[in-house]
Structure formats: structure tokens, C-alpha cells
Amino acid sequence: MRPVGQPRFPRVVDDVTVRLIAGVVLVLGLVALAAHQWWLYAVLAVDFILRAALGPQASPVARFVQIVVRPRVPAAKRPTAGPPKRFAATLGAVMTTAASVLWLTGTAAPVVVAIGVVMVVFPALESLLGFCVGCVLFGGLMKLGVVSEEVCLECADISLRRTATTSS
Template sequence: MIRIGNFPDTVNEYAARTVAGLVVILSLAAIITQSLWLAGALFYGFSARVLYGPKFSPFAKLAIHGIVPLLGLGSKTVAGPPKRFAQLVGVIFSGTAFALLYFGQVSAFQAVLGILVLFASLESILGFCAGCFVFGFLIQWGWIPEEVCEKCNNLQFAVKK
């Protein structure tokens, strides 16, 4: 049986950054071609990762089993919950972009995906995860219970009080 919500407690930072790079490529292709299929694939990928982690995500599989080993990037373990939150933000942006393109709002579609490209580029190139950054504040403000991110605390992600 497939269990929804089976996201890993920890993830490989290099795989996450590689997935972000693939998201940049697919997003740029969708912006240029204005393809509903590519926008749908982007939305599917984020949805699969937020619901199941890498299990049903072609980009995650490619990153974990192909690109990261091929480039010898190794493994750097980081907390999973902030990365999952970042994927949820990706679901929102890619879903919004898909809907905008479906309804013919091409400029708005391109703007929304352009923002996604910016933040995915920051993750891929610089290792700055904006969703993870926001996640830390949500914990600090009490919007996300601290127990949700016990792994974060163990991996020194905890927000200082």
C-alpha cells in the first residue's frame, strides 16, 4: 500500500540541489515553449516530492541514482521537514503557473515561473533554500510545532530562541 506523507526525515543536500537545477531547466523550457504539458510535469514533480519524497519523482530518482553518483558529489545530510515545506511552496507556484497558462494568462504564467526559477536557482547554485529559511521562522513564530522538526534540532537547524 502506498502511504501518503512518507517524506524522509533527512535528505541528501546534493540531491536536493540537483533536483532544484533540474526544476530550473524544466521551468525555463516551460516559460519559453508555453507548454501546458511541461507546466503539468513541473506540478506533478513537486506534488510527488511533497507527498512521497523521492519515491515517484523522476527528477529525484535521476538526481539520487544518476547525477549525484556520476558527479561524485557524495552525501551531506540535512533535515527533511524544511525541504518538504520548500516542495510545498513549489506545488503552490507550479500549480498556480499551470492554472494561469491553462486560462491563457501567459504573462502571469511566465512571471510566476520566473519567480520559481529565481528561488530554484538560489537553491541549486548557492545552496540557499528560501523555503527552509521561511520554515525556520514559522517554527520560531509557533506556526509549526517544534516537535515537527526534531531532526532539524539534531542537525543544527533549530532556530535560536
């Protein structure tokens, strides 16, 4: 049971906010890749870890988007299930942590670049097209029985999304 007041990942999130967060990740990923600023993967890794483990309220990128960017975007909230987005953040955490460790140890530079490409393509798909690769993988894991359907009951029930939309 989580302690009272501790942030957590919401069951339902605003898809517009999620896409804006992906846009920030895309920009950071492009800068890291184009300018070979691999230290940015460590920054992204910390942010992804905080977001996946504690929820968007603990993520500096998500907070920036919620406070500064989202209020300036006139689009109405569009509810979407939170657990697949948390899984996507976990994938981001794994990839950026791996890139950071490889960069810090000075090994496998081509792998760091390959991860960098993924960290541009995946957030670009999310931010520009609304296509979440992590969410698709999450759905596949549910179909295979690796992820219990109870983890994401709201994924299948749109009425829960309409009544419980929160900022992500």
C-alpha cells in the same frame, strides 16, 4: 498512520541530491519561461505534488537524479533536515499548480510569467548557492509558532543528520 511500503518524505536528506534536483527544476523552469512552454508547469506540478505528498521516491525528477545524476557526482553526502525541503516542495507544488491552472484557463498570463520567474530564481538559489527559500520560510514559520518545533527536531540536532542520512 501510513501504510507499510508507502513512500514518505525522509527526516534527513542528502543536500547534494536536493541541489541536483533543484538543478533539474531550474532547467525545466528556464525552458518553460524562455520558450513559453507553459505545459511544463503542469509536469513540474505533478512532480512537486508527488514529492511533497509521498516523498522523493515517488517523484520522477528525484528518481532520475538519484539513479542517473547523483552516482556521477563525487561529492560526499551532506545531511540536511527533510521537513523544510518537503515544505519547499509544497511551495513548488502550489506555484506550479497555480501557473498550470492559469495557463489552462487562458487567464492571467502575466501571473504565469511571474510564477515562471520565481520558478527559475528559487531553484537557482538552491542549486547554485545552496540557499533554500522554502527552508527559510519554514524556519520563520517555526519561530512564529505556526509550525511546531516537534515537526523538525532534527533541524536543530546535527547528530540525527549524521546517523540517518538518506537519499532525497
